[in-house]
Amino acid sequence: NAGVTQTPKFQVLKTGQSMTLQCAQDMNHNSMYWYRQDPGMGLRLIYYSASEGTTDKGEVPNGYNVSRLNKREFSLRLESAAPSQTSVYFCASSEGAVDTQYFGPGTRLTVL
Amino acid sequence: GQQLNQSPQSMFIQEGEDVSMNCTSSSIFNTWLWYKQDPGEGPVLLIALYKAGELTSNGRLTAQFGITRKDSFLNISASIPSDVGIYFCAGEKWGKLQFGAGTQVVVTP
Numbered sequence: 708n709a710g711v712t713q714t715p716k717f718q719v720l721k722t723g724q725s726m727t728l729q730c731a732q733d734m735n736h737n738s739m740y741w742y743r744q745d746p747g748m749g750l751r752l753i754y755y756s757a758s759e760g761t762t763d764k765g766e767v768p769n770g771y772n773v774s775r776l777n778k779r780e781f782s783l784r785l786e787s788a789a790p791s792q793t794s795v796y797f798c799a800s801s802e803g804a805v806d807t808q809y810f811g812p813g814t815r816l817t818v819l
Numbered sequence: 820g821q822q823l824n825q826s827p828q829s830m831f832i833q834e835g836e837d838v839s840m841n842c843t844s845s846s847i848f849n850t851w852l853w854y855k856q857d858p859g860e861g862p863v864l865l866i867a868l869y870k871a872g873e874l875t876s877n878g879r880l881t882a883q884f885g886i887t888r889k890d891s892f893l894n895i896s897a898s899i900p901s902d903v904g905i906y907f908c909a910g911e912k913w914g915k916l917q918f919g920a921g922t923q924v925v926v927t928p
Contacts, residue, residue, distance in 0.1 A: 711861070738914070749823075749907060749918035750862070757914065765915070797861050804914030805850070810861030 711811035720788045728783040730798030739781035743794040788818045825919025840922040841892040848910030851891035
């Protein structure tokens with residue numbers, strides 16, 4: 708059981724480039740989440756998917772898009788990266804919307 | 820967006836000492852959670868609290884869900900070097916988590 712896996716672990720982009728962060732879970736969870744973590748601010752919810760086929764905006768969705776590809780996978784896309792999107796991105800999953808969330812190891816993204 | 824107020828921001832303690840940290844909010848939460856994050860890793864759940872007034876222990880960790888449902892605290896007793904890390908509180912409402920900014924704990928021998 709790998710739990711929640713994220714790829715890549717590190718990424719450097721130039722302003723305006725696009726990329727997709729991948730997340731997969733092997734716990735058969737229904738709900739999946741994307742957070743960003745910035746120094747001194749805790750984690751903030753970008754988007755979430757309460758169940759396969761649904762996605763909803765979180766607290767800071769601007770500049771991001773998501774795809775719930777299937778029950779296991781939930782990807783986060785930056786269409787045109789900006790320096791303000793430099794952050795550590797965490798994916799999480801839970802059995803249901805109100806159940807305990809389990810986090811992946813994170814993707815450290817730098818936008819120059 | 821609304822943020823939880825977590826204090827202290829950081830703590831430097833000696834091995835064997837007890838640690839206390841707390842989180843307060845202006846709004847009510849259904850669940851309070853405490854996570855620990857090691858450098859380069861994702862947060863790991865330590866304790867989950869589901870009812871107002873609930874006091875729960877997990878080894879040397881004890882956490883309480885405040886009676887008003889607007890606060891929670893975490894105690895670590897007899898700290899050891901591996902307790903070093905960042906501790907986050909999180910409040911759950913309508914299936915979404917809101918996180919505090921974290922308490923960085925440094926343990927010196």
